[in-house]
Amino acid sequence: MYRMLFALVLRRFDAETVHHLTVRAFAVLSTLPLVKRWLYKALAPQDPALRVSAFGVHFPGPLGLAAGFDKDAACAEGVAAVGFGHVEVGTITAHGQPGNPRPRLFREVSQRAVINRMGFNNYGAAAAARRLRRTRGLPVVVGVNIGKTKVVPESEAAADYVTSAKILAPLADYLVVNVSSPNTPGLRNLQAVELLRPLLKSVKDVADATPRRTPLLVKIAPDLADEDVDAVADLAIELGLDGIIATNTTIRHGGQAGGLSGRPLKARSLEVLRRLRARVGDRLTLVSVGGVEDVDDVWERLLAGATLVQGYTGWVYGGPLWASRIHRQLSRRLRRHGHKSVTEVIGKTA
Template sequence: MYSLARPFLFGFDAERAHGLGLGALEAAYRGGLGPLLAPRAKPLPTRAFGLGFPNPVGLAAGLDKNGAHVEALFALGFGFVEIGTVTPRPQQGNPKPRMFRLPEQQAVINRLGFNNLGVDALVRNVERVRRRRGVLGINIGKNRDTPNEAAAHDYLLCLERVYALADYVTVNISSPNTAGLRELQEEQALRRLIGALREAQEKLGARHGKRVPMLVKIAPDLSESDIDAAARVLGELQVDGVIATNTTVSRAGVETAPHADEPGGLSGRPLMAQATQVLRRMRTRLPESIPMVGVGGILSGADAVAKMAAGADLVQCYTGLVYRGPALVRECVEAIRRRKEAPSRGPVPPVA
């Protein structure tokens, strides 16, 4: 069905198509037409962060910022769905237009800026979810007018509000679309923020009688020394997992494309090699006890396998759905299944 709908959706600007696509998905699910959107993959049980996943292929944060379409998204066959990024207070995000397709490069540039209805609205939406077919992650951030010195307050507020509802929580400090946010990845700032969140996580675990894993999402634009520092901090503080990576500010490979000069984060095919390289480098520096999620540039089952070969325990898609549609989910699951079932053939060569 997506091959029929794509030309219609591509007739609208990218953000408008985003909203229409989610609306159509929700309507199809409510009308019992979900199976027509994409055939579900057979289960491929996977464990990470102490959680059991129906399969290792998930939806990255950003598609459903307010948690309004959780059941419909799980119906596409994802093993886990990550909603958000959510902030304490509602905010409009950056001025429109703020999302642009680069079809020839199978890429998207966005500068949305954490546009969402606020954490209370997300909590109400998740409380209405009747059926979860997988693991639900909630991605948290800070309001754009909150200075970095006070950022911990925003993250702590969101963590406390979503803790009881989330299967895991992701701390987003790597979006390029909130001014100054990536400065929180600097070693000392990262240590202060994640240290405060880890302390709160343990207290909330005791209060609620369950320990919800906390992951940290990093940027693909980190230098070698940045990766060393981040791995050192995250390893010492014993976070539950790391997601590599967010979108990039680089325009390598798309320099001459229409919209390439638009500010914002680039995702899709051109991000694949860069994001996978950061994943691999982070994997070699983190303790083996900290699982990793590979995201960035997955447009085929082979891409998902490349992430696993680079050290990912799970993978996530987003922009690939824009160009491939829901069938990408099953393709990735089946490719990973074949990799797991195949006899070992030695080390996999690095991604260029």
């Protein structure tokens, strides 16, 4: 039914308009206690074999929603109710900003892909914090992804990230430093180790000082050269980070400006994951995102060393029950292969 709805109706509307309407719908769902609890019981991962622990946080299932959908922490509970094991909100900047001019979100249906040049449009860290302070009616794991405010110069980037971290780290189950979006000028320059080291160290000092020490991860681009992937991995070990999220969108698509996500990113995302696993082993939690479409992709990422897997574009094309369906299929596959827990699969073939 969803494929028919998408083909006949949704794809005919502006992608960003559909995105905003969907966020509002899930935000409304988040305010309906009985409905969201019923959906959570029916759709969220309930099989104990799917449970995963990473950096001291317990996840009901390995598949979560990547940053980019819930930019302002408006609907995490609604999203969790339809089957995601965690929700990463953001990217959130210290100061609110409108993002890039519209149109800025485009479907590439033939490739099952999306191009976006949103530019971190959000209402800012203080507004997101007000939402994150609300009591959660569901046991949803919420990660917070932070980025650089566009008008802040590169020389002041670390202080800008620290501002966001001070506001948001105490409210997050984990914190992510995003230096890999292609849609904020100069942002990807911060992936260079000489710039990244002081930035991550400053944010880590903030995360470590929260009452329960907020785990800190860094999100990298698929377009990094292999030696730069190694350098970031080494830096993460050196600084004592909790993990790496690989990967963000790619600019190597030959199309219009913006980052490409979805099926075309699959091979490179998996390649980066395998390289990271070979470099860091199990010393860091690896979160794989990029081109995840079905249970086969999730299974492959787990085997390659990912503890957690994320998707977003796959959800766009797979429909609202996409995550719930994959978790059910993963549960059956585990038993078919004789595994009692998803943790038995992680890193079995790199």
